[in-house]
Amino acid sequence: MRGRKIKNMEEFATVSGISRPTVSKYFNDPESVRATTRARIEAALDKYDYRPNVFAMNQNRRLTKIVGIVVPYLADPFFGEIARNVEQSCIAEGLSPILFSSHGDPAYEAAILDSLRGLKPAGVLLAPLGRSSDRSVVERFCDEVPTVLFDSYIDDIGEDFVGSNNDQSIGMIVEYLCRTGEPPCLFEMETPSNPNSNKRRAAYVKAMESHGHAVNVVKAPGLGWDFEEIGCREGGRAIAEGRFATNTILCSNDRLAIGLLAAAYQRGLRVGRGSGHALRIAGHDDHPFARYTCPPLTTVSQDYTAISKKSVAALLERIEGGEEAGERRSILVEGKLVMRDSA
Amino acid sequence: MRGRKIKNMEEFATVSGISRPTVSKYFNDPESVRATTRARIEAALDKYDYRPNVFAMNQNRRLTKIVGIVVPYLADPFFGEIARNVEQSCIAEGLSPILFSSHGDPAYEAAILDSLRGLKPAGVLLAPLGRSSDRSVVERFCDEVPTVLFDSYIDDIGEDFVGSNNDQSIGMIVEYLCRTGEPPCLFEMETPSNPNSNKRRAAYVKAMESHGHAVNVVKAPGLGWDFEEIGCREGGRAIAEGRFATNTILCSNDRLAIGLLAAAYQRGLRVGRGSGHALRIAGHDDHPFARYTCPPLTTVSQDYTAISKKSVAALLERIEGGEEAGERRSILVEGKLVMRDSA
DNA sequence: ACAAAAACTTTACGCGCGGAAACTTTTTGT
DNA sequence: ACAAAAAGTTTCCGCGCGTAAAGTTTTTGT
Incomplete structure (x- = not known):
């Protein structure tokens, strides 16, 4: 765009040698004009500094882009x-x-x-x-x-x-946890803002029953989006009060899990599988930070x-x-x- | 807005009993019209469903909002x-x-x-x-x-x-770290995308010299914005290679620190102050997740x-x-x- | 090569509003 | 109460573009 500034489409149409309505068509959909026309417009576009006015463009269109x-x-x-x-x-x-x-x-x-x-x-x-x-x-x-x-x-x-298919994903991780250790408790918000929570709880119950295990849901009170905070505070309390029936906790989402991991750490509980560990914690979502928690969080990835x-x-x-x-x-x-x- | 839909400002001006230019003035700045006029417009606004057309509004304004x-x-x-x-x-x-x-x-x-x-x-x-x-x-x-x-x-x-005032904040945390244990090394990206890094390095050098300590900067190669990844991988390598001269590491930002904490954890190094700890790690920014790392991260808060x-x-x-x-x-x-x- | 189809040009209108100018009404200060 | 100032009214133009209609040119298929 070496040329002078073009102030409107009329002027641009002139310098490009194409009529304004056709130029207008081009900007709405470059594919809608002939290849030769398109080439001429794009040559002019390359030579002059012009962009259609966003506001004027959208004013009369029934539908914008x-x-x-x-x-x-x-x-x-x-x-x-x-x-x-x-x-x-x-x-x-x-x-x-x-x-x-x-x-x-x-x-x-x-x-x-x-x-x-x-x-x-x-x-x-x-x-x-x-x-x-x-x-x-x-x-x-x-x-x-x-x-x-x-x-x-x-x-x-x-x-x-x-x-995400919560039935499938929760079913899968519950199966994994049951197979490799004690069956999981579910840790979730009492009044979850996210409706996925409800689906996940249902999926958890279904999966546990199909494996013949008792259901154990621990609910964390608290409102808002400060999930780590709630997971840490309420999860820590639940641990202290012995409300988790097994040593394995499936969190409704990774952010709760991150909070819970912090709570476990504060209490000196070693988290992980195998001997020497007091607790297993799993999450759901494969949150961007899940791989950097201590220990790294086992979870279900959502394909972003x-x-x-x-x-x-x-x-x-x-x-x-x-x-x-x-x-x-x-x-x-x-x-x-x-x-x-x-x- | 129980009334019928109003299609433009002209029509809205009519039903509100005010002239269109004055209504226009109102929408540009409600304070620019007399209180009684404002009240009448707002009464109409309450009664009818009208909003000025965004595109038409901004088309002729020299400057938008x-x-x-x-x-x-x-x-x-x-x-x-x-x-x-x-x-x-x-x-x-x-x-x-x-x-x-x-x-x-x-x-x-x-x-x-x-x-x-x-x-x-x-x-x-x-x-x-x-x-x-x-x-x-x-x-x-x-x-x-x-x-x-x-x-x-x-x-x-x-x-x-x-x-943020990097001179002040880095000076402060360097002073703190020097006072309470071994003087800190600095851990940063080799080619930091963020120019704050450069300021922070300079502030670190200045602070260390003023306390009479030797400067030790460890640079992590790697590009992009995946700071945790880089901190974890390169920080872990630097630990393994013994490139940190002291047991205290100040990270250029919290995301690097989060990665480094993960690396330390993977190597079984206990992070924290006092006896029984192998490493002290500090960050900068008070990242929203900094309070949920294991252990929780000592850092400098930026006042968002x-x-x-x-x-x-x-x-x-x-x-x-x-x-x-x-x-x-x-x-x-x-x-x-x-x-x-x-x- | 010829007719049909597709693409383009010319002309014209309107969108909904900003803003200027000239005039009228209301508010303000003394 | 009266003049000055402030606010509102009427009238008008234009912004930059979408879009429709009618006519012209180019492309396409056989």
Whole structure:
């Protein structure tokens, strides 16, 4: 772009030798113009410094190329990773992703969805807060905008859901733990913000019963998204009070497990498998930090890339499919057992 | 908003009984209209469902209320926290923050800045990648848009900088470590992406010399943002090769320390102060996970809230100050010693 | 080579709002 | 109460682009 600044599309059309409506078509979809035309436009684009005005572009379009990505809590590296993957998938599809975090606050989530409507997004990828979400707000939003839920589920809302197959993943790790030592207790939040917790508890109960073991669920009171804090404080208390029936604890997610590991360490309990260890602790999610805990955390990995790719793919289908809503699909991604040293 | 949908400002002006230009003024700044007028508009706002069209609003405004927040790596909870704080400060000021992550990639950072120009933002809060940033791109951007750099510094770029006072914070923790045991070695990346590293090394050297101790810097090769991985692998190797001259290691940041703690654990080295411990490890930043490492990490806290608040305040001054650039300011926030068990 | 199809050009309009100018009404200070 | 200041009204234009319609040129298939 050595040439002078171009102030609008009219001017750019002139210097590129193409009519403005065709240039406009090009910017909406480069594939929609003839190859020779495209080449001439791109030559001009290379020579002059011009970009269509974002606001003017989107003003009259019924639908923009904007895609909202909403996650419940960005300070959780899990969502940071997911967001990154989703963002890049969108860009690869020629969409313009915009990232939002609800910061754990339902009111904030509602505000995001509200302002998102003003952006006339082509679609939205929403990982809702879950249990604490304002159901009616989310529902109304999904009625207006093509939305794919991911990670976290809200019954009967959204057009598709992409998440992990908790039945499969919990079944797998419970089987592993039963096979290699004492059957696991489940450690979870008393009032989990994340609906996956409920599915995981159900999966745990089912798996334990199928193996003929007694169920032992320990619930940690506490609200909010400070899972490590809750896991450490309440997990430590549960250990002290002897509320874990066996020496093996399966945590509902890795962040709780990280807190619990800290609690065990503080009490001088050696965590790991084999003799000389007092406790086995396992998690779920393969949190980015799980491999650096002491000891490294045995867990079930969620395939971030697969979840991201499938979410974006599902959204694209919905967008292109238009109004003919079709069936609501539930796309589940299988987890893999990640054996480290903690269990 | 029980009433029918309002399709544009003209219509809303009619139902609220106020002229459109005045309504327009209201939406630009509610304080700019008389209290009685404001009340009437807000009554109508309450009664009808209307929001100004975002795209039309920003099309003709010389400057929007948009503020870009750019961080280098969102999967790092440190930036997640900062982003949250900054975002909320902006909203409190009536601005519309939009969040971006460079995902550790200079090309991506450049692309963000490029597309940000199209949004005509009132200002930008930029935590640059640092050393790997494309200097000329960042420089050009800062010339066009009021920009406050935070966390990470690039010489002579941007209008203000807000970050931690590495001289003070490193000086403090070096003093602490020297006073309570063997003088610390410094563990850092060989080619740090973050320019804070360089400042911290200089501060370390200065502090050690002032205490009359020999300097011992251990550099970990490795690129990218996978600090824990690098800290664990290279830190473990350095331990094995006996490259740490004393039993005390000060890490350039907490993420390296987290990796190093994992390495020490894997080798069966007990970390902590007092007898029975092989190693003392300290970090810097008070990373959200630092309190849940095993043992909990002694570190220097950065005041997230203060950095966020001061960054936003500095940006607002720049925006309101207009073109009269004034002096480039460097606003440094002091760290606090956070004594936990690792050192 | 010829007709049909596809792509492009010309012309024209409108989106929803910002903002300026000239005028009228309300508020403020003494 | 009166003039000055502040706030609101009316009228108008333009921003940069999407998009539709009608006409023209180029490409495609046989």
